[in-house]
Amino acid sequence: MIAPSRQRLQVDERRTQLLDLAIQLFGGRSYEDISIDEFAKKGGISKGLLYHYFPSKRALYVAAVGRAAEQLLEKTHVDGGGASASSLETVRRGLDAYLAYVEEHAAAYAFLLRSGIGSDAEVAGLVEATRDAFAKRIGAGLGLTEHDAEGRILVRGWVGFVEATSLAWAESPSGITRERLAELILGAFAAGVQLVKHK
């Protein structure tokens, strides 16, 4: 194995720093409101060098959405726990990891979910791919097949439910702990699981 050069590592690190800054800035204000000039200034980088990393403002924005989506999926990955773990237990562990991410990265989470679905096909694709990945994880946890149309629709509903509660909580926690939120979501989810299994 050949180790990556020190320069390569520095480039990757700088790129990641710039994306984290983009998530933070675009998360708080609108796309139109942030100019490349302001972004370069806040990032302590010349406009010329910034364009070396990202050829346009849109490219920077799309890459930031991509990073937020990737982080969310990575940090919420839990393995099935072996044959002994029940499907609901796997879902519970995934939910705990998901809410931990929301708690620690509230701004990035809100940025991802409000990132401009539909008006930009590439951004919409990233957000939809993230939803599909969660729907597949949950569907696999419940043992649903591709052909189960009702199960598929309900699982999409659960992804929407978790997103909406998580976003409301990220934007205004109102003294509700992460553990309590997980309890509320799982209580509602458990009833839904019964519906899918005994329909």
Place this chain on the structure above:
Amino acid sequence: MIAPSRQRLQVDERRTQLLDLAIQLFGGRSYEDISIDEFAKKGGISKGLLYHYFPSKRALYVAAVGRAAEQLLEKTHVDGGGASASSLETVRRGLDAYLAYVEEHAAAYAFLLRSGIGSDAEVAGLVEATRDAFAKRIGAGLGLTEHDAEGRILVRGWVGFVEATSLAWAESPSGITRERLAELILGAFAAGVQLVKHK
């Protein structure tokens, strides 16, 4: 009362026709993909006259999102049914009206929900206001107060659940009838209502 002039009625009617065409076109393709030239041609209207109705493509788009939101809220309004109706019964009637709208206006519904949240503050405001209105209706139906933080978060979750199931169904009904979808959603909802009431 002074009746509106015939000319005024014709202007309103033409505006509505143009908005319905916008919902149909933007619902199927991206914002960038549709030029004002193409839109004017499809609408059988000169570009000059079109600009008389909408000063820019963005203004046309925002007005179309506004019309889709307004239609959805109007067509799903049900009164409380008097003191005899239970809260779940009111929610059920609202849900039936909601799914009837989704069934009859699948393209407009998908357009509204995918209309570019976040990247445009005005569009995001319209979509969020629609969600708030539904959350208030459901909250009122369940007798929740503004101070009930857990109830507020769960109700937002239910709006997300109904949106996600409705969108999945609108885009791929898979032989599921509207009545069956309402049954699935209500089954999950009934369990959630118990959680809110007995927490």
